[in-house]
Amino acid sequence: MKQKRLISFIGTVCVFMGALFMMTGCPTQQNPQIDSSQVKEQDEKPKPQTFTITYEFPDCTSTTGFSNDWKLKSQTAKSGEEITLAKDGSESTSGKPWKVEYVKHKDSKAIKGWSKSKNSETVDYAFGEKIKPTGNMTLYPALSKYGMGDVIDGKTVIYVRHGKKDKIQTQFLLEGTYTDYNVIGENWRYIAADVDAGKNSEKKQWSSLAKNIISSNGIGGGKENTEKILAAYSHDDETNNAAKYCKHISPNGYLPSEAEVFLIFKAIRDKKITGLPTFSQITHIGGSFSGDVAHFWTSTQHDVSNAYAINLVKDELIYSGKTERAKIKAESFVCPIIYYDDDGNVVK
Known part of the structure; x- marks a missing residue:
């Protein structure tokens, strides 16, 4: 009897302990294996993406x-x-x-x-x-904020600065010819043409007399060229000096260099600029090589007695875009250009 009571007591204790383990979440024989796996996963570092x-x-x-x-x-x-x-x-x-x-x-x-x-x-x-x-x-x-043909203060963008050199088409017969030009200056991003001033331009001579001006033909060169001309011809005025006339009809404007007038011509051919030159500015040339011309001055000198002028009649196959070495007392039109910075502010 005593032995049966002992076995019964032990059984009761076992049942009680089992119930206690279930209530307290005490691990079973399989739980240590699960925990080991979880620890292993935590120890593993994720692979870098x-x-x-x-x-x-x-x-x-x-x-x-x-x-x-x-x-x-x-x-x-x-x-x-x-x-x-x-x-x-x-x-x-x-x-x-x-x-x-x-x-x-x-x-x-x-x-x-x-x-x-x-x-x-x-x-x-x-x-x-x-x-x-x-x-x-x-x-x-x-x-950049602006591109070719965009308008800043009523002026048409004809060039956006990219690097230190650029190619411009300077002859248009057959396959055409492209010329390399240096890009001059550091503080400007855009060159824009004052088309309204150009349309209203009168013919003016380049200067009143011959002087040697060391000028640039490059993109961005018009500003420095104009400043040199104004300083050298301090006794000229807008009636006999193209650079002074340029400042007269466009206060922030400069007389464009050779490259910059070709840029105006390109903008005309690309239809970014319309109505320039005007009908009244075009002259018809007769003879064996008849054609239409409307020459506009550059600020680039050829020599002491001659400066360059370019014909802006876009549909003229013989004379269009052709650079002429004109006598400084000859007369041509003026289309001022203005320089702007990244934000579209005038660079003076």
């Missing part, structure tokens, strides 16, 4: 003629890893070094850096900026 930076160029084409030099190869970086964003010298999709000057926007807008948004003026990242990506990225060119 890899992110891709893609560059897209909507509304852009190549300036080089080589199909892939202007497109950028995508970049990859692991999470937490620093990467240098594309800049001049980065790898293009052709495998050759990329340069921003190889990319041309349809409106010739300048590319100032990288934007997270398409067709945006906002520079979110500079060329060559170092960042740590946190996800996949697509970057676009951050564009």
Whole structure:
């Protein structure tokens, strides 16, 4: 009897302990294995993610003629890893070094850096900026505020500065001829033509007498040329000096250089400028090589006695765009140009 009572007591204790274990969540024989697995998972570090930076160029084409030099190869970086964003010298999709000057926007807008948004003026990242990506990225060119044909203060943009050199078409017969010009000056972004002043221009002589002016034919050269002419011919006035007449009809304007008058001519051919030259400014030339001319002065001298003038009649196959070495006392029209900074403020 005593033995049966002992067994019954032990059974009761076992039942009680089992119930207690269930209530307190005490681990069973299988629980240590689950906990071990959970600990193992916690100890394992997640594998680093890899992110891709893609560059897209909507509304852009190549300036080089080589199909892939202007497109950028995508970049990859692991999470937490620093990467240098594309800049001049980065790898293009052709495998050759990329340069921003190889990319041309349809409106010739300048590319100032990288934007997270398409067709945006906002520079979110500079060329060559170092960042740590946190996800996949697509970057676009951050564009200048104005492009070819846009209007600033009533003046028509004829050029957007991109680099230190540029090509301009200077002859138009057959396949045409392109000339390399230096881009001069650092504080301007846009050149705009004062078309209204040009349409109302009278014919004026370049200067009253012969002097040697060291002048530039480059893009951006009109400002310095004009300042030199004004200083050298202090006794001239707007009646006998094209540079002074230019300032008279357009106070912020300058007499354009050779390259800059060709830019005006290009804008006329591209229909960014209309109505220049006016009907009254065009003269018909008779003879064996008859045609129409309307010469506009440049601020670029050929020699002591001659300066350059360019015909702006766009439909004239023989004489259009032709540079003439005109005597300084000959008379031509004037179309002033104005320089503007990134924000569209006048550069004086």
